[in-house]
Amino acid sequence: MRQTEKNATAWSMVLVPLGIAAIMTPAIMLAASGSGQGFDSVVNSIESRYHAHATKIPFMWLVSGIAGVATHGGVRGLHVAEFDDFKGDGDGVDGAEFNALIEKHVGSGWQRMVRETTRKTAGGGGGEQSLIYVRAEGSHVGMLVVDLDGHELDVVQMSMNPDQLMHEVSKHRHHQDKPDDSGSPDGSDNSNGSDNKPAGESE
Amino acid sequence: MKRSGVWASLLALGFATGAAGIALGQDSLPAPSPIEKTLAERATHVTEVTLDKNMLAFASKFMDADKDDGGKEDKDDKAVKDMIRNLKGVYVREYEFDKEHSYTAEELEGLRKYFESADWSPMVHERTKGVAEGTDVFVKLVNGQMQGLFVLDAEAKELSLVLILGPLDIDKISKLGGNFGIPKDAVKKAQKEAGK
Numbered sequence: 001m002r003q004t005e006k007n008a009t010a011w012s013m014v015l016v017p018l019g020i021a022a023i024m025t026p027a028i029m030l031a032a033s034g035s036g037q038g039f040d041s042v043v044n045s046i047e048s049r050y051h052a053h054a055t056k057i058p059f060m061w062l063v064s065g066i067a068g069v070a071t072h073g074g075v076r077g078l079h080v081a082e083f084d085d086f087k088g089d090g091d092g093v094d095g096a097e098f099n100a101l102i103e104k105h106v107g108s109g110w111q112r113m114v115r116e117t118t119r120k121t122a123g124g125g126g127g128e129q130s131l132i133y134v135r136a137e138g139s140h141v142g143m144l145v146v147d148l149d150g151h152e153l154d155v156v157q158m159s160m161n162p163d164q165l166m167h168e169v170s171k172h173r174h175h176q177d178k179p180d181d182s183g184s185p186d187g188s189d190n191s192n193g194s195d196n197k198p199a200g201e202s203e
Numbered sequence: 204m205k206r207s208g209v210w211a212s213l214l215a216l217g218f219a220t221g222a223a224g225i226a227l228g229q230d231s232l233p234a235p236s237p238i239e240k241t242l243a244e245r246a247t248h249v250t251e252v253t254l255d256k257n258m259l260a261f262a263s264k265f266m267d268a269d270k271d272d273g274g275k276e277d278k279d280d281k282a283v284k285d286m287i288r289n290l291k292g293v294y295v296r297e298y299e300f301d302k303e304h305s306y307t308a309e310e311l312e313g314l315r316k317y318f319e320s321a322d323w324s325p326m327v328h329e330r331t332k333g334v335a336e337g338t339d340v341f342v343k344l345v346n347g348q349m350q351g352l353f354v355l356d357a358e359a360k361e362l363s364l365v366l367i368l369g370p371l372d373i374d375k376i377s378k379l380g381g382n383f384g385i386p387k388d389a390v391k392k393a394q395k396e397a398g399k
Binding site for chain 2 (some may be wrong): 111112113114115116117118119132136162163166171
C-alpha cells in the first residue's frame, strides 16, 4: 500500500511540471514569435478598449499576393481592418489615450514617424487622429497606418520596397509621358529590363 | 597593483561610455519638452513628424514622386537627396489654435532655451511689438560647417518648430520645405536671413 502511494507521489512529481510546461509552452512560443505585436495587437487592443468590431477584408491574402506580383515585390504583406461607425467613448476618443494605446501595442521595432491630431470642435467637426509607424524589414520597410476620421477608423499595415516601388512609379510615368508613336502594338514598354533594375535590388 | 589597474580600466571605460553618450546625445533628437504637451492640449490641430537617420533615408527615396520633370533626376535633386541621406534627424511640430495667441512669451522662451548653448548661434531674432509673436532661427556650426538648424516661428494662430540635425547646405535647405512636414515658409525665412 505504501509502495503504491510512493509511486503515485513520484508520478505526480513528474506529471505536474509536465502539465505546467504543456500549458505554458504555447503561451511562451506565442510571445516569442512576436505575434502579440503589430497589426493584430493594435486591432485587438482597439476592439477591446472601445468595444468595437473590426471588419477585415475577405481574401486580403489574395489581394496582397496580387499587389506583390503587380509591383514586382514593391508592396507585400497587406493587412487592412476597418471600423465602421466607430464611436470611441461615445463622443470620440481622447487623443492622448488613443496614441498611448497604439504606442503600447504596436511593439518594439516600430517607430512613430507622423502623428496628426485634429481636436473635435463644438460644431461636431474634426476628431481626427492619424498615426504612421515604420520599421526596417531588410530591403523592405514596414508601414503601419492608423487613421481615425470622424466615425471611421482604418488600420493598414504593409511592407514596401521603396526602390522597387519608385522604379514601378517611374516606369508608369515614363509610359504615360511617352508619345503614342511606339512601334509596340500592345503599348508595352521594355523598361522592365534588367538594366533598369534599381541598384541593390535582388528580387 | 593589479586590482588598481582593473579599477582604473573600469573608470576609463565608464568615462568613455559617458563621453560617447554625451556625444551621441548632442546629435540625437531631443525628447519632447513638457511645453509641447501643454501646447498640444490647447491646439485644435497638431502635426508631429519625427524622422531619424534611417527613416530619412527611407523617406528620401519617395522624393522622386513629387517631381514634375518626368522623373529625371538633375544634379541639384541628387545633391538634395544626398544632403537628406546625411542628415541625422528631422523634428517638426506644428500647432494650430482656434484663438489668437494661445501661447505665452514664457512658453516660447522655454522652447528656445534648449538652443541657447555654446553649440548653437542665434541667427534671426524677429519680434512683433506687444504680442508674443516672432521668428527665431538658430544654427549649429561645427568647424564653420552648418550641422543643425532650428526654426521657431510663432504666428497669431500658429506655432511651428523645426529642428534639422546633420550637415546642411544653406543653398539647398529651401528644398526641404514642403517635405517631411517641414513648413516651406520656415526654411525659406532661415535661408533668406542666412544669405544676408
